[in-house]
Amino acid sequence: MSKLLSVSPSPHVAGNYSVKKIMYGVIIAMLPALFVSIYYFGLGAIKVTLIAVLSAIFFEWLIQKLFLKGKSTIADGSAIITGMLLAFNVPSNLPCWIIIVGSFVAIAVGKMTFGGLGNNPFNPALVGRVFLLISFPVDMTRWPIPEPLKFSLTDATTGATPLAILKEGVKNGTPVDQLMSKMPDYMDYFIGQMGGSLGEVSAIALIIGGIYMLMRKIITWHIPVSMIGAIALFTGILWLVDPTQYADPLFHLLTGGVLLGAIFMATDMVTSPMTPAGQLVFGLGIGIITVVIRVFGAYPEGVSFAILIMNAVVPLLNKAFKPKRFGEEVNNG
Amino acid sequence: MLKTFPKGGVHPPENKLSAGQKIESLAIPKQVSIPISQHIGAPAKPLVKKGDVVKTGQVIAESGGFVSANIHSSVSGKVAKVDAIMDASGYKRPAVIIDVEGDEWIETIDRSADLKKDFNLEAQDIVKKVLEAGIVGMGGATFPSHVKLSIPPGKKADVLILNGVECEPYLTSDDQLMLEKPEEILVGTQILMKALGVNRAIIGIENNKPDSIKIMTDLAKSYQGIEIQPLKVQYPQGGEKQLIKAVINREVPSGGLPIDVGAVVHNVGTTFAVYEAIQKNKPLIERVVTVTGKSVSKPCNLMVRVGTPVSDLIEFAGGLPADTGKVINGGPMMGKALNTVEIPVTKGTSGILIMNEKEASRREVQNCIRCAKCVSVCPMGLSPYLIQQLSEKAMWDEVESEKATDCIECGSCMYTCPSDRPLLDYIRLGKSTVMSIIRARQQK
Numbered sequence: 083m084s085k086l087l088s089v090s091p092s093p094h095v096a097g098n099y100s101v102k103k104i105m106y107g108v109i110i111a112m113l114p115a116l117f118v119s120i121y122y123f124g125l126g127a128i129k130v131t132l133i134a135v136l137s138a139i140f141f142e143w144l145i146q147k148l149f150l151k152g153k154s155t156i157a158d159g160s161a162i163i164t165g166m167l168l169a170f171n172v173p174s175n176l177p178c179w180i181i182i183v184g185s186f187v188a189i190a191v192g193k194m195t196f197g198g199l200g201n202n203p204f205n206p207a208l209v210g211r212v213f214l215l216i217s218f219p220v221d222m223t224r225w226p227i228p229e230p231l232k233f234s235l236t237d238a239t240t241g242a243t244p245l246a247i248l249k250e251g252v253k254n255g256t257p258v259d260q261l262m263s264k265m266p267d268y269m270d271y272f273i274g275q276m277g278g279s280l281g282e283v284s285a286i287a288l289i290i291g292g293i294y295m296l297m298r299k300i301i302t303w304h305i306p307v308s309m310i311g312a313i314a315l316f317t318g319i320l321w322l323v324d325p326t327q328y329a330d331p332l333f334h335l336l337t338g339g340v341l342l343g344a345i346f347m348a349t350d351m352v353t354s355p356m357t358p359a360g361q362l363v364f365g366l367g368i369g370i371i372t373v374v375i376r377v378f379g380a381y382p383e384g385v386s387f388a389i390l391i392m393n394a395v396v397p398l399l400n401k402a403f404k405p406k407r408f409g410e411e412v413n414n415g
Numbered sequence: 416m417l418k419t420f421p422k423g424g425v426h427p428p429e430n431k432l433s434a435g436q437k438i439e440s441l442a443i444p445k446q447v448s449i450p451i452s453q454h455i456g457a458p459a460k461p462l463v464k465k466g467d468v469v470k471t472g473q474v475i476a477e478s479g480g481f482v483s484a485n486i487h488s489s490v491s492g493k494v495a496k497v498d499a500i501m502d503a504s505g506y507k508r509p510a511v512i513i514d515v516e517g518d519e520w521i522e523t524i525d526r527s528a529d530l531k532k533d534f535n536l537e538a539q540d541i542v543k544k545v546l547e548a549g550i551v552g553m554g555g556a557t558f559p560s561h562v563k564l565s566i567p568p569g570k571k572a573d574v575l576i577l578n579g580v581e582c583e584p585y586l587t588s589d590d591q592l593m594l595e596k597p598e599e600i601l602v603g604t605q606i607l608m609k610a611l612g613v614n615r616a617i618i619g620i621e622n623n624k625p626d627s628i629k630i631m632t633d634l635a636k637s638y639q640g641i642e643i644q645p646l647k648v649q650y651p652q653g654g655e656k657q658l659i660k661a662v663i664n665r666e667v668p669s670g671g672l673p674i675d676v677g678a679v680v681h682n683v684g685t686t687f688a689v690y691e692a693i694q695k696n697k698p699l700i701e702r703v704v705t706v707t708g709k710s711v712s713k714p715c716n717l718m719v720r721v722g723t724p725v726s727d728l729i730e731f732a733g734g735l736p737a738d739t740g741k742v743i744n745g746g747p748m749m750g751k752a753l754n755t756v757e758i759p760v761t762k763g764t765s766g767i768l769i770m771n772e773k774e775a776s777r778r779e780v781q782n783c784i785r786c787a788k789c790v791s792v793c794p795m796g797l798s799p800y801l802i803q804q805l806s807e808k809a810m811w812d813e814v815e816s817e818k819a820t821d822c823i824e825c826g827s828c829m830y831t832c833p834s835d836r837p838l839l840d841y842i843r844l845g846k847s848t849v850m851s852i853i854r855a856r857q858q859k
Contacts, residue, residue: 088741088775089505089752091840093826095427095584095774099788099833101781158781200782200834356787356798407796407818408422408656409669 101199104351105159107300111291112166112346118274118284119174122228126174127280131166133178137185138165145194160199164188167207170281170342171386172214175226175240180218184210204393205353208386215386225277243277244337248329249382257326262333271336282342285335292345304361305354305368306344312369313340320377328377340372343385353393360396360403367392417622419647420657423794425827426649427748429623433587433707433714438595440718441731443515447490447722449475450502450510453761454551455558456482461511467494471520472698475511478546484559484762485549486511489700489720491519502758503744503751510759513722524697530598531694534606541610541693548692549699549762553684554578554589554653555745557763560689563679564610573677575608575616576662577686579631580646580653582621583746586766588703589683591716593620593627600683601631601638603690608640611679616641618683619662621648650748651825655680657794669821684765699762704728708769710736719760726756728767740775743768748826781834789828789838795821799828799838806845811852814845820853822846 119127142161146154155161168188172181188210196202215222223246227239242250244265251261266276274284282288295301313334320328334340339347348354348368355364368388375384452458459476469475469488476486492515499507520526536544546561566572577600581589593600604616618635620628622645632643644662651657656667658680665676673680681689684703691697700721707714712733719728725742729735735742735756743750744758745765789799797818805813819842828838 087739087752087754087756088772089754090741090777091752091843092743092745092750092824093748093830093839094741094743094750094752094768094770095747095830096778096832096835097425097427097830099831100778100835101784101833104784104786104833198782200784351784351786354785356785356790356800405790405793405796405798406422407669407821408660408794409666409671409821410796 101158104300105163107298108163111294114287114290115281115284118287119280121230123174123226123280130174130176130181131169133181134169134185135162135165137182138189141186141189145190155198164206168210171211171279173225174280176221180221184214187213200352204390205347205350208390212386227277228275241277245382258329282339285341288341288345301349304358305348305365308362308365309344309348309369312366313373316370316373338383339385343389348389355396355399357403357405360399364392364399417645417647418661419649420661422796423792424649425792425830427584430584431587433705433716436715438591438703438716438718443490443518443720444723444727446514448500448510448512448759449722450508450761451476451486452508454484459486461497463494465494465496471518472524473521482559482562484551487549487698487700489722490515492516505754525695532602534693538610541606544692545689550688551762552682554682555763555765560685570674572611572613572679575611575613576678576680577618577683578653578658578680579618579620579683582650582653583748585707585768586705586746588705588716588765590624590627592687592703593631593683596687597630597634599690600686601634603686604641606689606693614640617644617662619644619646619658621646623648651794654823704760704764705766706732710738710771711769722759725758725767729756738771739769740772741770778835780836783834783836788831792827792831802845803838803841806841811848815849819845819849
């Protein structure tokens with residue numbers, strides 16, 4: 083017998099799964115929201131997304147080469163996701179250099195300092211986004227008004243997001259129903275015709291992406307459902323208590339980053355809990371913190387902060403919510 | 416809804432290439448090497464020496480303790496030597512090597528193919544005969560069968576479960592045996608029921624074996640107390656604990672045995688061997704082996720004498736393909752990779768799987784992305800990603816509290832890992848280290 087045989091411990095087959103497949107699956111799921119964004123925000127959306135993605139890939143490659151060594155990981159698709167998610171979380175008229183700074187913070191601080199994909203405790207895109215929000219508050223809250231199919235890079239009119247109008251109005255003592263009359267109706271929110279970060283506006287596009295990821299088993303239902311449920315429940319209680327002070331739950335769900343956060347960012351595998359029970363608590367926490375910030379905090383929107391805060395709790399949730407072991411509590415009636 | 420076990424599991428491509436291939440008898444080789452340790456437990460003690468003449472079916476090594484098994488000659492001829500040879504474990508271990516001369520069986524064995532339904536033995540006599548016949552679990556674990564039939568004092572079995580699941584991809588030996596020897600298996604089941612003192616037996620068969628399910632169900636109608644339970648295809652349903660959970664919805668406690676929930680599990684191949692031992696007086700000297708693989712020209716199911724070199728089986732199936740990368744003793748999920756095909760078939764050899772070069776190498780390991788797929792597929796409810804990391808860092812206390820010792824080594828975690836991480840490699844390391852720590856603690 084001259085032929086040398088390979089030996090290794092079992093199992094000898096591996097399933098048809100890979101990091102790449104998961105990552106590109108997420109990217110495909112983000113495309114509907116990107117298309118809606120291009121429709122409403124035109125070339126600005128394309129420009130911001132491209133710059134964010136390319137700079138994220140570049141920084142990951144550079145840091146890998148200079149500091150981490152080893153094989154470059156840019157092909158795995160995770161840097162593309164970080165870039166896209168960052169772009170989804172900023173206005174489409176953000177200056178290029180600010181996007182590049184955001185990408186750098188997301189990749190360098192948010193991801194590579196911890197050792198790259200899989201080791202980061204916080205969602206990298208949100209680290210970049212919150213850094214930009216705190217550092218460049220003016221640029222980060224100058225929202226272009228959606229204008230379908232107006233492909234021009236200049237002179238976009240800007241306006242406030244529904245959440246900002248609500249926050250400002252309630253602060254000034256205007257009743258909520260009066261504020262609502264100045265805003266787009268819910269169908270517009272659902273489709274995406276409102277001011278906001280470029281990827282967060284279209285509920286329908288985000289939901290389509292979410293269903294795709296559920297079907298491909300990239301995400302499970304636990305985090306989105308518990309997060310959305312918590313927000314609906316919490317804002318619903320407030321609304322029932324005083325509808326002149328508080329907006330209704332549907333408004334809260336369809337505006338701002340709730341759906342983008344619930345479907346694409348809170349579900350990030352790396353920074354979310356490992357067990358369904360942990361995931362439910364994680365989503366619940368995000369939902370509650372989001373509402374607290376929106377209703378009682380200084381910022382009109384709180385999804386990013388809420389997710390980052392709950393990211394920090396994930397190790398504890400993993401400790402507290404272990405899978406139920408076979409034969410642990412036996413009830414053989 | 417078909418029954419299955421509720422927690423975890425995967426469904427790898429079934430690849431039952433040799434399904435429906437009739438069991439063919441492989442020619443007796445010129446020389447056989449019969450290891451004296453083909454089972455879990457103490458090795459048998461050789462009774463023969465160089466130059467002795469032996470007959471087919473004669474005891475050549477006797478059980479070396481309670482958890483041990485007799486070894487019989489699978490051929491007639493002259494003992495060439497008793498020497499250490501490489502076996503499937505990759506280690507050299509003692510074996511009786513016999514030069515074959517003719518095929519002369521000892522007279523007491525009934526070699527006819529007639530079905531013999533009636534038996535008239537008491538429970539302890541059945542256990543004794545199973546012990547004498549050297550029967551071990553033929554699903555691959557090779558645990559001596561008489562031990563499982565000897566119910567410890569204070570415990571009671573109320574149901575016998577037969578494993579006809581064959582959840583490993585590729586393997587078809589149990590399926591084919593059920594198709595060709597269904598009544599023998601049913602009579603064997605009755606014998607086991609008698610030995611255990613139970614009046615209920617359930618044969619679990621996965622739904623990808625419709626012919627076996629049909630034939631067994633039809634025939635089982637005339638055997639009192641035997642039910643056939645079709646099961647949804649899900650790996651590792653052939654694991655004892657998973658099978659019990661799937662069939663009778665009882666959960667064996669952590670660290671416990673099936674008898675703790677009143678169940679005893681035997682493989683259908685073992686049951687056939689029990690039939691032959693009781694009804695035909697024939698010890699366990701041959702078994703059905705699937706020879707298969709995508710590049711194998713003639714995937715087949717063979718009746719093979721114990722001690723036959725694996726290379727003979729491969730030759731029969733069309734020779735070792737040119738693109739061979741790996742030869743596996745058993746199935747792809749739990750089988751052992753062989754470093755040579757010059758090792759003997761033993762009582763636990765359920766299949767020989769040949770994988771091509773492309774299938775044989777592992778993919779590159781990437782960072783854990785904490786996707787939790789391993790957690791969701793673990794049929795024991797463990798956290799494979801965590802035990803892997805803890806074992807890598809030699810944090811044995813934590814490995815122990817994470818219950819690495821519960822791991823059944825089914826490999827579902829590694830199968831499903833998108834980062835191709837060596838999860839089971841490290842879990843095995845953790846499991847064996849923790850077990851030796853526990854043993855040392857108990858000895859103090």
